[in-house]
Amino acid sequence: MPMRAKVASSVSRTAAAISRAAGRGDGSVIGGWIGLKIDPDLLKNLAAGRAIALVSGTNGKTTTTRLTAAALGVLGPVATNSFGANMPTGHTSALAKAGATPFAVLEVDEHYLARVIDETTPRAVALLNLSRDQLDRAKEVAMMAQMWRTALVDHPDIRVIANADDPMVVWAATQSPNVTWFSAGQRWHDDSWVCPECGSPIERREGEWWCTGCPLRRPRAQWVVEDEGVTDPNGDWHLVKLQLPGRVNLGNAAAALATAAEFGVRAIEGVPRLSSVSSVAGRYAQVDRDGRNIRLLLAKNPASWLEAFDMADQAPTLLSINARDPDGLDTSWLYDVDFSPLRDGRPVLITGDRAYDLAVRLTVNGVPFRHVKTFDEAIQASPPGRLEVIANYTAFQDIRAELDRVN
Amino acid sequence: MSTESVLRIVWIYPDLLSTYGDRGNMLILAHRAALRGIPAQTYEVRSDQPMPATADIYLIGGGEDGPQALAAQRLIADGGVHRAVGQGAAVLAICAGYQLFGHSFFAKGAKFAGLGLLDLDSDRGETRAVGELRGEIDPRLGLPALTGFENHGGRTHLGPDVSPLARVSAGIGNDGQTEGAWHGKILGTYSHGPALARNPAIADLLLRWAIGADSLAPVDDTWAEALRAERLTAASV
Numbered sequence: 001m002p003m004r005a006k007v008a009s010s011v012s013r014t015a016a017a018i019s020r021a022a023g024r025g026d027g028s029v030i031g032g033w034i035g036l037k038i039d040p041d042l043l044k045n046l047a048a049g050r051a052i053a054l055v056s057g058t059n060g061k062t063t064t065t066r067l068t069a070a071a072l073g074v075l076g077p078v079a080t081n082s083f084g085a086n087m088p089t090g091h092t093s094a095l096a097k098a099g100a101t102p103f104a105v106l107e108v109d110e111h112y113l114a115r116v117i118d119e120t121t122p123r124a125v126a127l128l129n130l131s132r133d134q135l136d137r138a139k140e141v142a143m144m145a146q147m148w149r150t151a152l153v154d155h156p157d158i159r160v161i162a163n164a165d166d167p168m169v170v171w172a173a174t175q176s177p178n179v180t181w182f183s184a185g186q187r188w189h190d191d192s193w194v195c196p197e198c199g200s201p202i203e204r205r206e207g208e209w210w211c212t213g214c215p216l217r218r219p220r221a222q223w224v225v226e227d228e229g230v231t232d233p234n235g236d237w238h239l240v241k242l243q244l245p246g247r248v249n250l251g252n253a254a255a256a257l258a259t260a261a262e263f264g265v266r267a268i269e270g271v272p273r274l275s276s277v278s279s280v281a282g283r284y285a286q287v288d289r290d291g292r293n294i295r296l297l298l299a300k301n302p303a304s305w306l307e308a309f310d311m312a313d314q315a316p317t318l319l320s321i322n323a324r325d326p327d328g329l330d331t332s333w334l335y336d337v338d339f340s341p342l343r344d345g346r347p348v349l350i351t352g353d354r355a356y357d358l359a360v361r362l363t364v365n366g367v368p369f370r371h372v373k374t375f376d377e378a379i380q381a382s383p384p385g386r387l388e389v390i391a392n393y394t395a396f397q398d399i400r401a402e403l404d405r406v407n
Numbered sequence: 408m409s410t411e412s413v414l415r416i417v418w419i420y421p422d423l424l425s426t427y428g429d430r431g432n433m434l435i436l437a438h439r440a441a442l443r444g445i446p447a448q449t450y451e452v453r454s455d456q457p458m459p460a461t462a463d464i465y466l467i468g469g470g471e472d473g474p475q476a477l478a479a480q481r482l483i484a485d486g487g488v489h490r491a492v493g494q495g496a497a498v499l500a501i502c503a504g505y506q507l508f509g510h511s512f513f514a515k516g517a518k519f520a521g522l523g524l525l526d527l528d529s530d531r532g533e534t535r536a537v538g539e540l541r542g543e544i545d546p547r548l549g550l551p552a553l554t555g556f557e558n559h560g561g562r563t564h565l566g567p568d569v570s571p572l573a574r575v576s577a578g579i580g581n582d583g584q585t586e587g588a589w590h591g592k593i594l595g596t597y598s599h600g601p602a603l604a605r606n607p608a609i610a611d612l613l614l615r616w617a618i619g620a621d622s623l624a625p626v627d628d629t630w631a632e633a634l635r636a637e638r639l640t641a642a643s644v
């Protein structure tokens with residue numbers, strides 16, 4: 001590592017430690033920011049000599065990054081940005097903090113993928129999905145797919161691991177010479193009815209999809225979720241026991257195993273590692289309080305709401321909605337989500353800054369509910385046992401802070 | 408209402424114009440019809456399908472420039488919406504859909520012909536209008552205040568053959584003064600996405616127009632009223 005990079009890296013670590021000591025999160029953003037100020041090539045220098053996997057997509061990237069890092073751990077120490085700081089400052093800080101490791105797995109915000117590919121020269125890039133997120137600020141889904149596609153065409157050496165079930169992802173990956181396809185399913189179809197190649201309608205039937213106007217269609221997947229496990233490219237099926245709920249996370253496990261395989265990790269070695277992951281940045285965390293076993297599920301956009309319904313047990317469920325800056329100020333997306341999975345007799349509670357928007361939505365959706373003003377009231381209103389909590393971004397942070405205060 | 412005496416609601420081109428929870432308006436109309444025991448059927452008509460001319464209520468939503476221009480071209484070529492309006496169908500047009508009901512609009516820097524069913528033209532504003540929108544609705548419609556969330560870069564100029572839907576008291580709407588337009592049984596608004604969630608009285612107006620009733624049985628709007636009160640207050644601070 002050049003001298004300048006060594007200094008910058010050390011300052012970056014110190015700044016992160018100071019920031020942590022001052023109680024400002026884990027310090028990964030501030031540390032990386034200072035480091036990059038001293039040496040603009042710091043990320044490039046820190047990445048040099050490591051075999052790197054990048055993980056990107058609208059949903060599941062934090063979890064898949066954790067799972068991939070766990071699987072790669074079979075081979076040796078792995079640097080990773082496990083706190084979801086997924087922009088270049090976070091990557092810089094994560095690599096500086098980890099010191100020299102042979103491997104790194106980095107979660108990358110989908111907007112930054114092209115830049116981080118340029119700077120880290122990864123061996124593999126995993127692409128999970130693309131859907132609408134924070135409507136009043138995000139770029140169009142098709143534009144994001146175009147950015148990915150261009151970045152990958154510019155780097156033909158990269159091994160791409162891509163979701164065969166998402167037409168936008170397939171279109172973004174399909175021109176790369178080295179693609180491994182995995183099948184994780186796609187619950188959310190509303191951002192891929194129109195072909196990104198030719199604009200014709202996309203048809204779907206029995207897990208397949210195809211464009212009605214051009215040759216774009218679902219490729220055959222080599223890694224497939226089947227029953228409670230994953231089938232590898234040799235056709236061998238592996239039982240995957242996760243501590244994380246839902247079929248969605250089995251899909252993330254398939255992506256992680258496929259990615260780790262690009263580094264030489266065999267599925268049979270990777271699978272046992274996956275079951276060590278219990279919660280991811282507070283998501284899926286379970287907290288016991290007043291006889292209730294509270295489980296936290298983050299749902300930050302329409303696609304991830306559908307996934308959360310899939311993960312949640314049929315138990316009393318609290319929904320909490322805010323519309324502050326990080327959430328997007330607009331609540332229109334509530335009508336892009338079908339809440340009818342909650343119409344199964346479970347008690348539903350609602351709260352949050354924008355509970356009334358949710359109340360109207362649930363009324364139209366035929367889901368009975370009760371409005372509570374605080375999280376504490378929600379706990380008192382639910383019977384002992386499991387309480388599922390599904391919240392969007394700042395509502396989730398509010399509830400985590402609330403639970404931290406008491407525990 | 409059509410001869411089969413089922414209320415028919417068409418959502419125009421959800422494959423092109425459906426960016427911001429636009430499905431909500433269709434769901435809300437069907438829900439409020441059901442609460443009154445009015446049998447209703449909803450149809451999502453994609454841009455590669457012929458547009459039926461015999462439905463009772465037509466909904467069209469918001470979208471990006473490219474799909475907006477494409478939708479206008481296909482609707483003009485198809486003619487179904489024109490025939491439906493000629494036969495007295497009710498329409499709720501939102502954002503990009505509202506603009507394309509006018510004579511002309513701008514998309515991708517170029518001027519496009521609209522359906523010409525509302526006497527208005529749209530162009531681009533200096534700034535993007537994003538935030539809470541509030542207005543007093545034309546008293547002749549007999550409705551309470553309009554509340555919505557707007558997110559658009561357009562400005563709309565009304566001709567003599569339409570009336571503003573509302574006078575703006577917070578937000579931008581058409582031009583900072585007026586918001587939306589109405590003519591006959593066509594309503595257009597920049598209140599985007601599921602506009603009817605905050606304005607159930609507009610949903611009921613569309614239903615009354617469609618079935619030719621002066622009034623409808625009241626329904627429990629406790630939550631909608633709570634939401635309205637909250638958002639109308641939020642818009643005035």
Ligand SMILES: [Zn+2]
Binds near residue numbers: 197200211216
């Ligand atoms: Zn195509």
